[in-house]
Amino acid sequence: MNDLALIGPILAAMFAAATPLLFAALGELVVEKSGVLNLGVEGMMLVGAVCGFAVTVQTGSAVTGFLAAAFAGAATSSLFAVLTLFLLANQVATGLALTLFGVGLSALIGQGFVGIPLEGLPKLYVPGLTDLPVVGQALFGQDIMVYLAVAAVPLVHLFLYRTRAGLVLRAVGENHTAAHALGYKVLRIRFLAVLFGGAMAGLGGAFLSMDYTPMWAENMTSGRGWIALALVVFATWKPVRAMLGAWLFGGVTILQLHVQGLGIDVPSQLLSMLPYLATVLVLVLISRDVARIRLNAPACLGKLFHPDA
Amino acid sequence: MPSHAETFPPVALPPRLELRGITKRFPGCLANDHVDLVLQPGEIHALLGENGAGKSTLVKMIYGVLHPDSGTMLWQGAETTVPDPAGARRLGIGMVFQHFSLFDTLTVTENIALGLDNAGPMDQLAGRIREVSERYGLALDPGRHVFHLSVGERQRVEIVRCLLQDPKLLIMDEPTSVLTPQEAAKLFETLRVLAAEGCTILYISHKLEEIRALCSRATVLRAGKVVGATDPRQETARSLAEMMMGAELSTPERPPQGAAGAARLTVRHLSTTSDNPFATNLKDVNFEVRAGEILGIAGVAGNGQAELMAALSGEALLADTGAVVIEGRSAGHLGPRARRALGLAFVPEERLGRGAVPELSLSENALLSGYARKPLVRGGMVHFARARAYAETIIRGFNVVAHGHRAEARSLSGGNLQKFIIGREILQKPKLLVVGQPTWGVDAGAAAAIHKALIDLARSGAAVLVISQDLDELFVLSDRISVLFHGRLSDSRPTHETTVERIGLLMGGLFGTPPDEDGEITRAV
Numbered sequence: 001m002n003d004l005a006l007i008g009p010i011l012a013a014m015f016a017a018a019t020p021l022l023f024a025a026l027g028e029l030v031v032e033k034s035g036v037l038n039l040g041v042e043g044m045m046l047v048g049a050v051c052g053f054a055v056t057v058q059t060g061s062a063v064t065g066f067l068a069a070a071f072a073g074a075a076t077s078s079l080f081a082v083l084t085l086f087l088l089a090n091q092v093a094t095g096l097a098l099t100l101f102g103v104g105l106s107a108l109i110g111q112g113f114v115g116i117p118l119e120g121l122p123k124l125y126v127p128g129l130t131d132l133p134v135v136g137q138a139l140f141g142q143d144i145m146v147y148l149a150v151a152a153v154p155l156v157h158l159f160l161y162r163t164r165a166g167l168v169l170r171a172v173g174e175n176h177t178a179a180h181a182l183g184y185k186v187l188r189i190r191f192l193a194v195l196f197g198g199a200m201a202g203l204g205g206a207f208l209s210m211d212y213t214p215m216w217a218e219n220m221t222s223g224r225g226w227i228a229l230a231l232v233v234f235a236t237w238k239p240v241r242a243m244l245g246a247w248l249f250g251g252v253t254i255l256q257l258h259v260q261g262l263g264i265d266v267p268s269q270l271l272s273m274l275p276y277l278a279t280v281l282v283l284v285l286i287s288r289d290v291a292r293i294r295l296n297a298p299a300c301l302g303k304l305f306h307p308d309a
Numbered sequence: 310m311p312s313h314a315e316t317f318p319p320v321a322l323p324p325r326l327e328l329r330g331i332t333k334r335f336p337g338c339l340a341n342d343h344v345d346l347v348l349q350p351g352e353i354h355a356l357l358g359e360n361g362a363g364k365s366t367l368v369k370m371i372y373g374v375l376h377p378d379s380g381t382m383l384w385q386g387a388e389t390t391v392p393d394p395a396g397a398r399r400l401g402i403g404m405v406f407q408h409f410s411l412f413d414t415l416t417v418t419e420n421i422a423l424g425l426d427n428a429g430p431m432d433q434l435a436g437r438i439r440e441v442s443e444r445y446g447l448a449l450d451p452g453r454h455v456f457h458l459s460v461g462e463r464q465r466v467e468i469v470r471c472l473l474q475d476p477k478l479l480i481m482d483e484p485t486s487v488l489t490p491q492e493a494a495k496l497f498e499t500l501r502v503l504a505a506e507g508c509t510i511l512y513i514s515h516k517l518e519e520i521r522a523l524c525s526r527a528t529v530l531r532a533g534k535v536v537g538a539t540d541p542r543q544e545t546a547r548s549l550a551e552m553m554m555g556a557e558l559s560t561p562e563r564p565p566q567g568a569a570g571a572a573r574l575t576v577r578h579l580s581t582t583s584d585n586p587f588a589t590n591l592k593d594v595n596f597e598v599r600a601g602e603i604l605g606i607a608g609v610a611g612n613g614q615a616e617l618m619a620a621l622s623g624e625a626l627l628a629d630t631g632a633v634v635i636e637g638r639s640a641g642h643l644g645p646r647a648r649r650a651l652g653l654a655f656v657p658e659e660r661l662g663r664g665a666v667p668e669l670s671l672s673e674n675a676l677l678s679g680y681a682r683k684p685l686v687r688g689g690m691v692h693f694a695r696a697r698a699y700a701e702t703i704i705r706g707f708n709v710v711a712h713g714h715r716a717e718a719r720s721l722s723g724g725n726l727q728k729f730i731i732g733r734e735i736l737q738k739p740k741l742l743v744v745g746q747p748t749w750g751v752d753a754g755a756a757a758a759i760h761k762a763l764i765d766l767a768r769s770g771a772a773v774l775v776i777s778q779d780l781d782e783l784f785v786l787s788d789r790i791s792v793l794f795h796g797r798l799s800d801s802r803p804t805h806e807t808t809v810e811r812i813g814l815l816m817g818g819l820f821g822t823p824p825d826e827d828g829e830i831t832r833a834v
Contacts, residue, residue, distance in 0.1 A: 164422070164428065167415075167419055167422060167423060168423065170412075170415065171412050171415065171419075171423050174412040174413065174414055174415065175410070175411070175412050175413070177410070178406075178409070178410030178411060178412060179410075179412075179423070180374075181374060181394065181406060181410045182394055182410055182423055182424050183373070183393045183394030183395045183398075184423075290584040290585065290586075291584065291585075291586040294585060294586055294587065295414055295456075295586060296414070299413065299414070
């Protein structure tokens with residue numbers, strides 16, 4: 001009886017925990033589909049988190065806060081874009097540097113904001129539906145950002161697979177030389193994709209600091225940017241699978257918290273490891289299917305492009 | 310300044326395209342030097358020249374990928390500039406690239422949509438693709454993914470993409486280098502229909518027989534300059550080649566083969582399985598190569614050549630150690646170095662990246678495979694003076710045009726690098742040499758030199774295996790020819806007992822059903 005009552009909150013918390021991952025992973029998925037590997041997701045999330053938080057505290061408007069977070073994430077990613085696309089810096093090294101840069105920059109910006117509480121977003125309440133047992137709160141009692149993240153999944157899918165712009169973006173990621181020969185602006189398309197990825201990572205970070213936790217602490221993303229990167233591979237570059245992956249990871253995160261709460265005699269460090277262990281395991285399982293990776297992975301992922309070469 | 314003052318009679322149609330004094334300079338080289346070219350409506354016009362003569366640069370400028378430094382372009386009599394490929398397509402210029410500009414994981418329809426500026430909804434486009442492909446005899450299934458398609462089918466995708474825009478000028482860059490003779494014959498029919506409908510075709514190829522059969526005019530480029538214009542039907546392949554080279558062409562002769570020696574390479578029941586969905590698995594491949602002979606393996610790219618090459622060189626290790634026997638020793642489990650020690654040398658198809666390290670100098674590249682059989686390393690230390698001397702020997706012996714042994718491999722033209730790599734292997738006096746695509750993208754002069762070197766090696770007692778898509782080459786080189794199709798290898802036939810038609814049919818997969826002797830199949834050229 002008691003166990004059943006727990007399932008509702010666990011489910012609800014799972015969707016919330018999955019939301020920052022989903023934002024960041026969808027953004028990175030579009031970036032990678034265009035052939036760019038941006039390992040700086042963690043850094044962009046942190047910058048988004050602190051900027052969103054700071055702006056919300058200053059203005060009192062969460063909408064302004066989220067807009068600022070998206071803008072800050074995109075601005076951070078533009079640094080990466082300029083370095084890798086136009087100055088032809090190595091994408092892996094630049095991405096790693098971007099993460100380190102984001103950790104430091106966010107800590108600097110956030111100095112005056114540590115310990116300030118924030119209210120978080122209002123939760124939806126639909127009389128009747130939200131009160132449904134087990135699934136009511138999970139499906140009808142979330143805040144707007146959770147729904148936005150889920151709504152972004154079909155939108156990204158439709159964009160990639162049903163619009164001409166999406167087709168061009170996939171073509172650029174598949175074979176940038178051929179796309180260039182057909183007259184597509186490879187660098188411009190990639191630049192826009194990287195900006196989108198940055199904005200989405202910024203939103204994901206802001207969801208953490210403005211809503212999920214809600215407060216600012218240094219390094220508060222605690223590796224979620226890396227998980228988002230892994231999710232993209234896990235999803236074999238498909239938006240719907242990225243959502244399932246985010247839910248799985250969110251679910252394991254929440255579950256291990258509850259297991260700790262129940263006082264089961266397992267070292268808590270081991271339990272905290274679980275979500276990451278699950279990610280590694282799933283990645284290993286996915287990587288065994290070489291064919292699927294080869295068919296979905298953008299063939300030009302991480303390769304530098306120079307129009308005159 | 311040549312005079313362009315002549316005016317056309319008012320009734321005559323202006324040329325479809327006229328280039329006047331087009332010049333393009335790259336750092337360190339003048340790629341096009343005041344090139345003039347006139348293309349009339351409905352003609353099939355050949356653009357000839359050796360590698361590096363400036364053909365690609367010129368057509369890229371016509372298609373708007375590059376921009377001329379100076380010179381004017383007249384489209385149907387009106388001066389114009391082509392800012393980008395989309396601008397070229399708006400004028401009515403279509404181009405089929407030598408290296409296809411296709412996207413493997415997208416469908417045929419998606420690929421074609423990418424090359425159209427007004428693609429419209431996908432299902433309607435699929436209908437238009439079916440229509441055009443039927444009208445011109447270019448069978449295509451719009452829903453298939455490109456990686457499933459054969460090379461010939463991929464080219465059809467490119468052509469249909471151009472045709473959907475009702476082109477007035479179609480540029481074809483080396484279109485038949487990857488086709489079987491029968492596929493090429495079908496392509497020529499399509500091109501002739503197009504030309505009859507008034508479309509101008511600018512045709513780039515190094516297969517001179519083809520040009521003589523197909524084209525009514527030819528413009529010859531050498532070192533960026535127009536050196537001649539001619540009617541190729543009045544020329545011989547030899548005279549065209551000499552026009553391109555500006556020198557006399559010496560074709561190698563294959564002296565009759567002596568008695569075949571002992572088997573140097575024996576392949577028995579070689580089968581492979583791969584995780585890679587783009588790979589072709591080999592299925593029960595059997596053959597042997599004897600001392601003193603050249604065995605040619607024909608086949609359209611993607612039929613297992615890369616896999617066979619990897620299995621022979623040791624890049625892919627085999628579970629069945631007896632599947633590859635070199636000099637009587639089972640070698641299936643041995644890596645490349647161990648196989649080299651048994652007397653194998655190999656020249657992979659991919660020159661930059663497999664055959665040579667692009668960023669290393671020629672002497673370092675000479676060292677990389679040469680140290681096994683030449684005293685270039687002593688006690689783990691490189692003997693640089695000897696490596697340099699070895700590189701210089703190769704450069705002199707094989708007429709490699711390069712800035713000495715210090716030149717980076719990637720700075721050489723394809724033909725010169727290939728001469729260097731083949732020289733590096735031959736000078737090690739291998740007992741067995743395996744070569745993939747020895748003259749792919751290599752001009753006539755260098756190709757003749759490479760062919761001569763391979764024949765000389767075989768006649769000096771080595772066994773030589775040549776895997777190539779170029780049938781003319783295999784007929785020049787080989788004592789026996791086999792065909793690789795979908796991972797299976799046909800029995801070999803002595804070259805003098807078979808014909809291009811028969812091998813062409815085998816390349817299309819007709820194993821075991823020999824055609825009539827007089828052949829109902831029309832020759833490609």
